[in-house]
Amino acid sequence: MKGKVNIKEFNDHVILYPDNYINDIEGDKLDYMCDYLLKKGIKKFVIDFSGTELINSIGISILIGIIEKVKRHKGVVLFSGLRKVNQNIFNIVGLTKYVPIYRTEREAVDELRGNSVAMK
Amino acid sequence: MEREVIFSVCPDNEFFGREREMEYISGRIRNSFKPSFGMYLLGRRWIGKTEVLRRIYHRLFWESSEPVPVYYRFRDYYGTEGFAEDYIKEVVKQYIAFTRRDPYIARDDISLDKLERLVVKCGLNRIGGLIERHREIKKSGDTITAIKNAVSVPRILTQGGPPVLLILDDFDLTERIALYRGGPSIARELMEGLSGKGMLFLAGSTRRTILEDVAFCFPMEVMELKGLDEDTSISMMVEMCREYEVDFDTEIHRFASKKLSGNPMYIKNIVWASRRTGRNLLTLKDFVDLYVAELIEGNIGYLFRSTFAFRGMLEPMVLNTCMDLPGGVSVDELVERLPCGQEELKEVLAGLADSGLVEDDCGIIRWTGDEVQKDFVSYIHETGVNGKTPEEATTFIVCRNLKDGFNFQGIRIHGKVREEVSELIKGFNGQGVFKILFNNGEFSRRYRDGRFLAGEDEEKITLPQIAGYFNTSRLEIGENGPPIIIAHGFQNDRYDAGNEVIWIVGIKETLSKVHVGDVENFIRRSHILRQNFRPLRTVKWIIGREGFTQEALERMELEGIYSSDATQLDIIKGILRDGREETLFVPVKEFEVVLPSSRKAELVAVRAVEEIGEEMGFDEDSVDQIKTAVVEACINAFEHSRIKSGKVRVRFVDGRDRLVIYIQNSGVDFRPSFVLNSSGRMNGKVLHKRGWGIELMKNLMDEVRFEELKGGTRIVMVKYLKKG
Numbered sequence: 001m002k003g004k005v006n007i008k009e010f011n012d013h014v015i016l017y018p019d020n021y022i023n024d025i026e027g028d029k030l031d032y033m034c035d036y037l038l039k040k041g042i043k044k045f046v047i048d049f050s051g052t053e054l055i056n057s058i059g060i061s062i063l064i065g066i067i068e069k070v071k072r073h074k075g076v077v078l079f080s081g082l083r084k085v086n087q088n089i090f091n092i093v094g095l096t097k098y099v100p101i102y103r104t105e106r107e108a109v110d111e112l113r114g115n116s117v118a119m120k
Numbered sequence: 121m122e123r124e125v126i127f128s129v130c131p132d133n134e135f136f137g138r139e140r141e142m143e144y145i146s147g148r149i150r151n152s153f154k155p156s157f158g159m160y161l162l163g164r165r166w167i168g169k170t171e172v173l174r175r176i177y178h179r180l181f182w183e184s185s186e187p188v189p190v191y192y193r194f195r196d197y198y199g200t201e202g203f204a205e206d207y208i209k210e211v212v213k214q215y216i217a218f219t220r221r222d223p224y225i226a227r228d229d230i231s232l233d234k235l236e237r238l239v240v241k242c243g244l245n246r247i248g249g250l251i252e253r254h255r256e257i258k259k260s261g262d263t264i265t266a267i268k269n270a271v272s273v274p275r276i277l278t279q280g281g282p283p284v285l286l287i288l289d290d291f292d293l294t295e296r297i298a299l300y301r302g303g304p305s306i307a308r309e310l311m312e313g314l315s316g317k318g319m320l321f322l323a324g325s326t327r328r329t330i331l332e333d334v335a336f337c338f339p340m341e342v343m344e345l346k347g348l349d350e351d352t353s354i355s356m357m358v359e360m361c362r363e364y365e366v367d368f369d370t371e372i373h374r375f376a377s378k379k380l381s382g383n384p385m386y387i388k389n390i391v392w393a394s395r396r397t398g399r400n401l402l403t404l405k406d407f408v409d410l411y412v413a414e415l416i417e418g419n420i421g422y423l424f425r426s427t428f429a430f431r432g433m434l435e436p437m438v439l440n441t442c443m444d445l446p447g448g449v450s451v452d453e454l455v456e457r458l459p460c461g462q463e464e465l466k467e468v469l470a471g472l473a474d475s476g477l478v479e480d481d482c483g484i485i486r487w488t489g490d491e492v493q494k495d496f497v498s499y500i501h502e503t504g505v506n507g508k509t510p511e512e513a514t515t516f517i518v519c520r521n522l523k524d525g526f527n528f529q530g531i532r533i534h535g536k537v538r539e540e541v542s543e544l545i546k547g548f549n550g551q552g553v554f555k556i557l558f559n560n561g562e563f564s565r566r567y568r569d570g571r572f573l574a575g576e577d578e579e580k581i582t583l584p585q586i587a588g589y590f591n592t593s594r595l596e597i598g599e600n601g602p603p604i605i606i607a608h609g610f611q612n613d614r615y616d617a618g619n620e621v622i623w624i625v626g627i628k629e630t631l632s633k634v635h636v637g638d639v640e641n642f643i644r645r646s647h648i649l650r651q652n653f654r655p656l657r658t659v660k661w662i663i664g665r666e667g668f669t670q671e672a673l674e675r676m677e678l679e680g681i682y683s684s685d686a687t688q689l690d691i692i693k694g695i696l697r698d699g700r701e702e703t704l705f706v707p708v709k710e711f712e713v714v715l716p717s718s719r720k721a722e723l724v725a726v727r728a729v730e731e732i733g734e735e736m737g738f739d740e741d742s743v744d745q746i747k748t749a750v751v752e753a754c755i756n757a758f759e760h761s762r763i764k765s766g767k768v769r770v771r772f773v774d775g776r777d778r779l780v781i782y783i784q785n786s787g788v789d790f791r792p793s794f795v796l797n798s799s800g801r802m803n804g805k806v807l808h809k810r811g812w813g814i815e816l817m818k819n820l821m822d823e824v825r826f827e828e829l830k831g832g833t834r835i836v837m838v839k840y841l842k843k844g
Contacts, residue, residue: 085744
């Protein structure tokens with residue numbers, strides 16, 4: 001494994017906590033972790049960015065790749081805890097059209113458990 | 121099995137921006153827990169409803185075990201009997217095609233006899249009776265019973281097997297199929313047939329009014345399919361231009377996206393026309409010329425002519441009146457204004473409403489067409505009613521669109537520069553200013569690292585004392601080109617006729633350099649404008665936000681026209697504000713960090729700018745935006761550095777009301793990464809996987825510009841402090 005990403009793993013979903021700065025290195029770690037979890041059969045992901053101050057464009061491209069990958073596996077990704085600037089840059093690149101964003105990790109998890117994400 | 125296309129759809133690489141709607145509809149179909157499901161997809165003509173409906177059909181056909189999808193497109197040229205038979209054939213053959221996963225059956229233009237044999241072969245005895253019944257009713261000529269029999273087919277199929285999802289395209293055409301000669305339309309019978317338990321349908325239509333007619337039968341969800349949003353439209357144009365090898369400028373795409381209302385059919389036709397005629401989409405004129413040609417004699421015009429089929433001049437007259445009155449106009453008022461009677465008008469209005477160009481809201485007629493249709497109607501009106509020649513009418517439409525385009529570019533991109541220049545000119549009061557600040561070629565050679573070192577004998581010019589200024593829109597009706605400001609004043613502290621002077625100032629606010637065409641346009645216009653004024657002395661000045669091409673500078677030098685870019689303008693502004701030249705060249709506070717080529721080195725610059733930004737009084741969100749922009753600029757600078765171990769210099773200049781950040785490498789231009797990087801695709805929608813850096817910087821900062829230096833490139837980013 002290339003590096004560690006903090007995660008909370010539940011029966012059918014996982015919460016990932018990326019680092020303070022998502023660049024190529026941190027993005028690769030997330031990507032690797034998602035691959036690993038998808039292989040384990042996990043298909044529901046919450047990525048909580050409350051500990052993330054900065055995301056650069058390489059990090060964004062890796063996040064796009066992760067979302068595509070999860071969608072290919074018929075899975076779902078939710079984002080939570082985004083700073084205003086990071087939500088803004090996700091808007092600019094068009095990611096917010098594909099990934100529901102929740103204020104807190106709790107709200108995202110509640111949504112997953114309610115199983116109504118596919119309709120968002 | 122290979123997924124064959126059953127109903128034709130456009131190539132995947134030309135299908136954009138409907139994933140969200142398709143996901144939602146698919147989700148609603150999948151998760152529908154109610155005993156029935158009805159959804160109405162509402163949208164303008166050619167907005168992409170058929171494409172969405174057919175793609176939903178294909179998705180269900182190839183990916184689901186149920187419901188059984190049946191796609192049916194209404195046509196207004198069938199009579200009632202013709203419709204009944206066609207409907208039965210389509211529903212039954214598509215049902216069989218799905219259960220056997222045989223697309224050939226769905227595509228086959230099957231006869232009733234052959235269908236009967238197929239039904240027997242498949243053991244669908246309950247349907248065999250309905251077909252037989254249809255034959256008998258047909259002989260008797262009882263159209264009402266024929267319709268009731270036909271619409272019962274999906275229900276009978278659902279009762280004995282998996283549910284059927286009827287995908288009904290062009291549903292509003294049901295209004296044109298009468299139940300019997302002179303009778304009401306079949307819409308109500310059809311909806312009654314769909315309202316049974318377990319019935320599922322998805323209907324597409326252009327008109328909302330049909331909903332009001334049938335809503336009583338069945339509670340249903342309405343989804344409105346609008347034009348593609350700006351980003352998606354631009355992505356679509358970019359991808360198509362690349363596919364068809366058309367050169368383009370995304371700023372032009374941005375205007376095109378607005379003009380074309382995000383309508384995929386219009387967008388495709390413009391790019392195809394561009395390919396066909398060998399014209400690129402690099403300038404506003406390129407787009408407007410192509411657009412107007414396409415509208416008048418191209419595919420779009422052909423489609424409009426065949427769809428709207430105006431029978432006389434009353435239709436364009438009605439439409440033109442409605443276009444002029446956005447609040448709507450009553451039928452009585454139309455009768456007063458136009459040469460027609462009430463009955464004739466009603467007939468015309470019904471046709472126009474069918475075409476989706478107007479709506480009748482309780483007797484108030486409103487224009488409901490889009491901007492492109494508006495131009496088309498204007499053209500017809502100008503030629504047919506106002507008696508203009510086709511050339512004159514074309515010119516009229518071209519001028520109107522060029523004007524819109526210039527306004528859009530000015531407002532959208534940097535309307536601020538014009539205001540800044542106006543303010544600046546107002547402050548002209550006999551100050552002495554280095555002449556080099558009005559000579560961009562010389563200035564570019566001598567301006568280094570945010571400083572210009574003036575010599576002891578540096579030549580100066582004396583600014584006039586300005587009495588008043590105004591823009592030239594009143595004097596230049598119908599004229600196109602960048603805005604021009606006229607400033608009227610006196611020189612040498614003498615308020616007499618001999619010292620009167622006018623400054624004619626052209627401003628190019630867009631993100632491209634002033635080129636020789638802009639200069640020629642300015643010379644021509646200023647020559648005409650000059651004739652409106654008495655003073656003998658005229659000073660001409662062009663301000664180009666992004667600088668000038670060499671050819672333009674040479675032409676301006678020949679004509680004695682002053683030239684200034686954004687940096688020169690800032691310095692002049694500083695001189696007028698502070699009254700001391702040196703304060704302009706030595707910033708109040710300046711910080712510099714040199715970053716080594718190592719991982720996360722950009723975070724050093726981030727920490728520095730965080731401190732500086734907070735100290736200057738930027739709020740937290742602005743500081744966050746600056747930090748992200750700095751990260752992007754730094755990683756771009758490293759990525760494009762010629763030398764692997766090259767350093768990146770980052771300089772922060774606290775300019776009181778703004779923070780200016782210079783990021784310089786020793787490499788090549790940063791910009792190609794934005795244009796050339798590969799793109800990714802998500803469910804058919806293009807998201808650029810890389811190359812977002814510059815777009816992010818431009819969105820997060822107030823100004824971003826690129827300067828080519830000897831042996832490197834520099835990004836200059838500016839963030840203004842918001843007052844109050």
